[in-house]
Amino acid sequence: VCVSAPAAPTASDATATATAVSSGGASDGGGGGGSGASVPLAQRSELDVSGVDAPLMRDIELLSDMLAEVVERDRPHVHELYRKLRGHGIARAADPNDTEAFEQMKKLAFDLTPHDTRGVMRIFSLALNLVNAAEVHHRLRSMREAELSRPQDKVGPLPMTDDSVRGTVEAILADKDNDANEQRIFDTLMNQKVEIVLTAHPTEVNRKTLLRKYRKITENLAVLDRPDLHPYERSVALTSLRRIVAAIWGSDEIRRRKPTPQQEAAGGNAVIESVLWEAVPAYLRKLDAQCRVSLGRKLPVSANPIRFASWIGGDRDGNPNVTPEVTREVVAHQRLRAARLFLSDMNELYNEIAISSSFSPEMEELAASIVDGYDTKEKYRRVVGHLRKRLVKTMKACEMELAHMGTDSARKAASHASEFVTADRALLGWDDSEAIKSKEDLLQPLMIMYESLIATGFELVAEGRLSDIIRRLEVFGMTLVPLDIREESTRHTVAMDAITRHLGIGSYQEWDEDARLNFLQAELASKRPLFRTRDMEANVMGFDPDIIKTLWTFQAASELQPEALGAYVISQAKTASDVLAVMLLQKQFGMTSQNGNMMRVVPLFETLDDLTNAPDVLSTLFGIPAYAGAILGKQEVMVGYSDSAKDAGRLAACWAQYTSQESMSKVAEEAGIELTFFHGKGGTVGRGGNPALYRAILSHPPRTINGRFRVTEQGEMITQNFGNPAIAERTLDIYTAAVLREAFVKHVEPTDSWRRQMDRVSRVSCADYRGLVREEPRFVPYFRQATPELELGTLNIGSRPAKRNPKGGIESLRAIPWTFAWTQTRAHLSAWLGVGEGLNSDDPKDKEELREMYKNWPWFREICDLIAMILSKTDFSICKNYDDILVDKTPELMGLGEEVRGKLVKTREAIVDITGSHEFVGPHVQLLRASTKIRNPYVDSINVVQAELLKELRNMPEDDDPEMTAEVREIKNVRKDALILSITGIAQGMRNSG
Numbered sequence: 001v002c003v004s005a006p007a008a009p010t011a012s013d014a015t016a017t018a019t020a021v022s023s024g025g026a027s028d029g030g031g032g033g034g035s036g037a038s039v040p041l042a043q044r045s046e047l048d049v050s051g052v053d054a055p056l057m058r059d060i061e062l063l064s065d066m067l068a069e070v071v072e073r074d075r076p077h078v079h080e081l082y083r084k085l086r087g088h089g090i091a092r093a094a095d096p097n098d099t100e101a102f103e104q105m106k107k108l109a110f111d112l113t114p115h116d117t118r119g120v121m122r123i124f125s126l127a128l129n130l131v132n133a134a135e136v137h138h139r140l141r142s143m144r145e146a147e148l149s150r151p152q153d154k155v156g157p158l159p160m161t162d163d164s165v166r167g168t169v170e171a172i173l174a175d176k177d178n179d180a181n182e183q184r185i186f187d188t189l190m191n192q193k194v195e196i197v198l199t200a201h202p203t204e205v206n207r208k209t210l211l212r213k214y215r216k217i218t219e220n221l222a223v224l225d226r227p228d229l230h231p232y233e234r235s236v237a238l239t240s241l242r243r244i245v246a247a248i249w250g251s252d253e254i255r256r257r258k259p260t261p262q263q264e265a266a267g268g269n270a271v272i273e274s275v276l277w278e279a280v281p282a283y284l285r286k287l288d289a290q291c292r293v294s295l296g297r298k299l300p301v302s303a304n305p306i307r308f309a310s311w312i313g314g315d316r317d318g319n320p321n322v323t324p325e326v327t328r329e330v331v332a333h334q335r336l337r338a339a340r341l342f343l344s345d346m347n348e349l350y351n352e353i354a355i356s357s358s359f360s361p362e363m364e365e366l367a368a369s370i371v372d373g374y375d376t377k378e379k380y381r382r383v384v385g386h387l388r389k390r391l392v393k394t395m396k397a398c399e400m401e402l403a404h405m406g407t408d409s410a411r412k413a414a415s416h417a418s419e420f421v422t423a424d425r426a427l428l429g430w431d432d433s434e435a436i437k438s439k440e441d442l443l444q445p446l447m448i449m450y451e452s453l454i455a456t457g458f459e460l461v462a463e464g465r466l467s468d469i470i471r472r473l474e475v476f477g478m479t480l481v482p483l484d485i486r487e488e489s490t491r492h493t494v495a496m497d498a499i500t501r502h503l504g505i506g507s508y509q510e511w512d513e514d515a516r517l518n519f520l521q522a523e524l525a526s527k528r529p530l531f532r533t534r535d536m537e538a539n540v541m542g543f544d545p546d547i548i549k550t551l552w553t554f555q556a557a558s559e560l561q562p563e564a565l566g567a568y569v570i571s572q573a574k575t576a577s578d579v580l581a582v583m584l585l586q587k588q589f590g591m592t593s594q595n596g597n598m599m600r601v602v603p604l605f606e607t608l609d610d611l612t613n614a615p616d617v618l619s620t621l622f623g624i625p626a627y628a629g630a631i632l633g634k635q636e637v638m639v640g641y642s643d644s645a646k647d648a649g650r651l652a653a654c655w656a657q658y659t660s661q662e663s664m665s666k667v668a669e670e671a672g673i674e675l676t677f678f679h680g681k682g683g684t685v686g687r688g689g690n691p692a693l694y695r696a697i698l699s700h701p702p703r704t705i706n707g708r709f710r711v712t713e714q715g716e717m718i719t720q721n722f723g724n725p726a727i728a729e730r731t732l733d734i735y736t737a738a739v740l741r742e743a744f745v746k747h748v749e750p751t752d753s754w755r756r757q758m759d760r761v762s763r764v765s766c767a768d769y770r771g772l773v774r775e776e777p778r779f780v781p782y783f784r785q786a787t788p789e790l791e792l793g794t795l796n797i798g799s800r801p802a803k804r805n806p807k808g809g810i811e812s813l814r815a816i817p818w819t820f821a822w823t824q825t826r827a828h829l830s831a832w833l834g835v836g837e838g839l840n841s842d843d844p845k846d847k848e849e850l851r852e853m854y855k856n857w858p859w860f861r862e863i864c865d866l867i868a869m870i871l872s873k874t875d876f877s878i879c880k881n882y883d884d885i886l887v888d889k890t891p892e893l894m895g896l897g898e899e900v901r902g903k904l905v906k907t908r909e910a911i912v913d914i915t916g917s918h919e920f921v922g923p924h925v926q927l928l929r930a931s932t933k934i935r936n937p938y939v940d941s942i943n944v945v946q947a948e949l950l951k952e953l954r955n956m957p958e959d960d961d962p963e964m965t966a967e968v969r970e971i972k973n974v975r976k977d978a979l980i981l982s983i984t985g986i987a988q989g990m991r992n993s994g
Contacts (some may be wrong), residue, residue: 052145056138059221060934063130067243071123073248078119084108085120087406089937102877102944110947114952114971117945118978123838124942125985126248131934132988133214137221140726141165157289158733163694165189165287168737169294172744182295188743189291192305192707192747194735197566197678198271199485199714200264200312210253211719213244218724220244261322262409265330271722272308272480277341279728280306280475281468286729287736301450301467304474305739306732309566312482313713316553317486317571323549324556327483329402329410331564334480336398342442342478343391346384347468352465353380353449355458363452366445372429380453383445389596390441392430394478438563439477448471467984475796482566485599486555487550489570489578495543496581497551499530502541515625516577523584524626528590551585558589562597567678569638573603575612576620590972594632597834600631602678606640608648608766611656615663622671631673636710637664638678646818649769649834654863655762661704669703678710693731697738699862702747709739716987748857757849758860765838768903778896779926785887786879786897788950791979824986825882826943828877829900835867836907839914850914868911873990874904878943885947886954941990946982 071079087107091101112120117628147159158166172180223229223237259267283306289298313330316322356377359367367379372389375381403412428632436442450470453462497508500519508516523530533555535541539548557565568586581808584599591598614637621627622635639661644653697709713721721731750758772779784790838933841847853860883897900931956972957963963974 019521021336034582044187046116052142053138055141055225056134059134059137060131063128063134063217063241063245066242067126067130067249069242070246070249074109078116081108081112081116082120082123085124086937089940092940093928093933093936102940105941106881107940107943109864109948112945112948114974114978117949118974118981121942121945121978121981122249122253122983124938125253125988126705126979128935128938128988129210129214129248130217130245131938133217134221137218138726140218140222140724141225143726143730156293157286163734163737165733165737165740166290166294167424168741169290172741174977175744178744182297185740185744186291186295186297188707189305189736190300192301192736192739192743193307193709193880194305194739195307195710195825196735197267197309197311197710197712198481198718199310199315199712200261200268208230210248210251211723213248215723216244217241220430253984254977260409261313261319261326262329262407265333268310268312268718269334269480271718272476273341275478275722275725275728276308277472279722279725280732281471282725283729283732284471285468287733301470302447302474303915304471305736307475308481309484309710310361311484311486312485314485314565317488324552325405325407327485327553328560329405329407330555331483331560332398332401332405333410334483335478335564336402338476338478338480339391339398339436340392342469342472343388343395345465345472346388346391349465349469350381350384350388353384353461354378355380355453355461358456358458360448360452360455362448366448372432378447383449386433387436387442387445389427389430389433390436392427393433394435394891396431403642436478437561439473442478443470443473446473477563478563479561482564484566484569484603485553486569486571487553489572489574491546491550492570492578492581495547495585498541498543500545502531502543513575513577514614516575517580517620520577520580521624521626522916524580524587530584533589554585554589554591557599558586558591558597565599567602567636568599569602569604569678571604571606571640572610573605573617574613576617576624579603579617579621580624583627583630584729593632598630600634600636602636602638604638604640604678604680605660606643606647606680608644608656610653611639611644611653611660613962614660615667618664618667619671622667622673628671628673632677633672634674634724635668636676636678641679641681642819647832648766649838650765650831650867651835651838651863652762652766652769655758658701658859661701665701665704674708675706676708676710677704680712681714693734694738694741694856695862697735698742698745699859700742701859702749705739705742707739707743709735748859750853750857753849753855754857754860757846757853760841760846761850765834767834768837769834772900772903776896778892781885782893782896782900783821785893786882787825787827788946788979788983789817789821791950791953792817792820792983820987824943824946824983825879826873827879827882827900828870828874829904831870832867832874832907833903836903836910839910840906847913851916854914864911864914867907868915871904871908871911875940875943876901876904876938882947882950885951888947935989939986942982942985942989946979946986949979949982953979 012149060237068079071082085105086100088105088108091098092105096100150160156166158164160170162171169185172178172185173182178271203513220237220241224234226233229237231360284299284303291297291299313322313327324612331887356379363379363383367373370382370386373382373385375385441792446466446469450462450466453459453466470525493509500508505519508519511519531541536543536548536551536555543551557568568582570582573579580602583598586592586601603614604616605611605617616636618637641653641657644656647653664677665675697705720727722728819830822831839850841850854864855861880897880901883894887893887897953972953975956975957968959969
């Protein structure tokens with residue numbers, strides 16, 4: 001084992017770190033989901049360095065040595081500084097009570113020069129990314145080995161785990177509390193719908209080019225695991241790894257410009273093209289096989305229990321960069337990419353399906369209807385050849401549309417997209433074909449082919465590539481993903497106000513809710529438009545540019561294919577008129593249920609008050625005949641987890657979400673409306689995320705899922721859950737299994753006494769949270785000094801501004817940077833503030849009841865375990881060091897820091913008291929998770945250096961200051977780079993950002 005100067009922990013380092021045990025020290029922790037090696041390392045409580053985790057240690061050591069070779073050759077002095085810092089980190093992890101290692105770490109950080117600081121941060125950030133790449137491979141390897149270790153008769157298409165469809169079906173059939181049988185389970189599976197919505201929330205801190213390189217590292221590690229590997233092949237794989245590591249070290253990890261919404265959309269498309277395009281049909285094929293084994297039934301080729309959607313290019317809430325033109329461009333680009341992907345599939349299918357006899361009558365008729373085909377006897381090929389031409393025409397139409405848009409990104413998307421097809425003789429004459437406008441245009445002929453093959457004895461051929469293409473069509477359609485549009489409610493209110501003033505009937509903004517509803521209902525029933533749409537071009541109404549932009553969004557949506565769009569989400573929704581206003585604006589541009597192109601209108605309730613009032617809003621809407629008739633018996637509501645937590649604190653938000661969903665479900669049931677909840681969760685606990693997805697879905701309030709589950713996947717969570725084909729398949733399996741199991745699970749209903757207890761906890765917790773965040777005048781100055789909140793904008797990780805209102809305070813700060821800032825300092829305040837006060841009580845009966853609730857109520861237990869996990873990730877000494885270095889040495893601000901840490905201690909004690917555990921042992925957590933036993937020596941060092949960096953940068957002159965010489969500017973830029981590297985390094989080490 002080489003331990004001289006690796007860039008990530010060697011096996012010996014990891015062993016030393018893994019032996020560090022503390023129930024209250026400074027190290028990170030948390031996790032969830034069992035102790036098997038096949039679960040993510042971050043969710044296991046122990047690191048087995050001599051057993052199942054030994055290969056991981058070898059992989060990390062291998063990558064460490066490779067990085068050490070590169071860095072020692074390029075920057076030996078910087079590497080030596082890194083080695084010393086890491087050594088202090090290892091010593092601190094081994095004995096958190098030994099303050100000497102921490103003091104040495106701080107002294108070393110203080111003495112670093114600007115250039116040395118940047119170099120050291122580069123090594124730490126890269127090292128942690130290498131650890132993550134090795135862990136991804138280890139997770140895949142462990143999953144495969146765990147399955148192969150079972151007896152042959154127990155090996156199935158899907159893994160035998162509780163959170164897989166295979167394990168779930170067995171659990172349902174074995175559960176004597178329900179009367180489920182194979183048919184009922186199968187019918188439930190066929191009717192359920194999970195939709196995963198990809199969003200561009202700025203939490204993926206790695207550049208796309210680097211993400212591809214780290215994925216290549218994972219793939220090369222897999223090659224090295226092959227038992228039949230030839231020595232030359234091993235040498236090639238090792239050389240490839242060295243080349244990638246060297247290339248990463250030589251590259252610029254820092255985004256120099258903020259991405260545009262088009263670039264963000266391209267990133268989302270890349271996940272679909274490079275991973276999900278193969279992973280989705282592969283998973284559905286396994287699900288089909290598992291249904292045959294476990295349920296004795298075949299999964300229909302048209303079944304799609306998993307779907308995808310996107311906000312990227314449609315989410316304009318607080319983002320002025322998402323314009324109607326951007327939305328048009330993103331949709332056109334997605335259609336182009338889908339056509340190209342399907343054309344590639346059809347080329348392969350054409351080569352495979354050279355059958356010249358036995359066709360169904362429908363197939364004969366379809367082939368005869370094609371007049372421009374080259375194939376006469378091979379009638380499947382005749383149809384496929386025709387569809388290929390139509391796909392080429394579709395691509396050319398998209399290219400022309402993009403070229404006419406005139407933007408650089410559109411021209412780039414259009415260029416070279418279909419040059420390769422013009423050399424294929426079989427595709428000549430494509431310009432006389434008709435472009436494919438909808439999924440059905442392609443699906444209908446493919447289904448005739450599929451059914452013909454089945455009917456004529458060629459089932460094996462039908463179940464090959466053709467079934468994969470059909471399944472892709474069912475999931476992705478001809479647009480890759482339908483695009484949601486999101487806009488803030490006041491934008492619509494302002495637009496409606498301008499319209500009513502233009503009509504001379506008063507100020508919509510000044511009307512009360514009843515007056516607004518009366519006006520909106522009357523206009524929805526009217527056949528005349530509010531104004532002539534063509535008047536917008538010259539703006540003869542004299543509307544403000546922002547109002548015209550809002551109206552043009554509806555105009556743009558009306559011109560797109562209905563299947564290209566999903567939901568119209570109204571953020572900050574508060575009233576029924578907020579929903580009706582959007583419906584009326586759609587009607588103005590011809591988007592109605594009668595025309596078949598109305599986007600479903602989805603209110604997003606995201607504050608405590610809005611969640612509380614949400615059931616009344618739905619009751620009002622369902623009581624309006626025009627609305628109830630337009631929605632065709634279906635309503636979707638989005639629940640805002642991150643903003644509600646930022647508004648009221650974690651506990652109060654969780655209880656408001658629970659009771660609001662309960663009440664909304666009752667309102668919908670009484671009105672005969674099928675209600676779907678759209679869960680707007682972030683990746684972190686502070687923003688509503690839950691790393692143990694299966695249990696999280698099962699712990700939702702009773703009768704609120706009902707086989708329908710829509711949820712956002714954001715930022716780095718997209719990469720973690722869908723960045724690799726095998727892990728993507730596993731994620732899809734967990735989602736499918738959880739929603740299936742939830743339909744049969746016997747939910748624990750909270751007693752009246754438990755509800756009263758939660759009311760008390762919520763009230764006290766919210767008061768404590770708001771008392772500090774909203775009412776304490778010292779808090780905003782403290783927050784901005786003690787965290788890198790003001791500096792986060794330098795990351796360039798998203799196109800959207802950090803604030804809805806640039807001049808606002810904490811209330812206008814988005815939930816993502818709010819959480820990100822506290823994650824960086826290891827305080828994690830946004831996830832636990834108010835919890836300690838809420839769970840504490842002078843009445844012993846309250847504490848006894850809380851223990852009873854934890855023991856017997858899965859929803860409450862899940863909340864407590866998640867908070868325990870996040871508490872175990874806090875680091876008292878690290879966050880105090882930020883205070884010591886950055887916060888003004890006034891009694892008021894320094895005293896506030898002590899108060900915050902006092903609340904942290906009180907919260908830890910309250911959780912320990914309720915859970916009955918002194919080590920936060922539970923399904924989610926031990927104080928030292930396996931993965932953080934490896935990472936902490938690195939993250940600790942980065943934290944200490946980051947605090948020094950923030951101090952130095954804040955003491956430097958502003959860019960327009962006369963003291964800002966060229967030399968000083970260069971030093972400042974170097975420190976800025978180092979700060980960005982420190983932020984990304986901590987995010988990688990903690991495995992989450994915002």
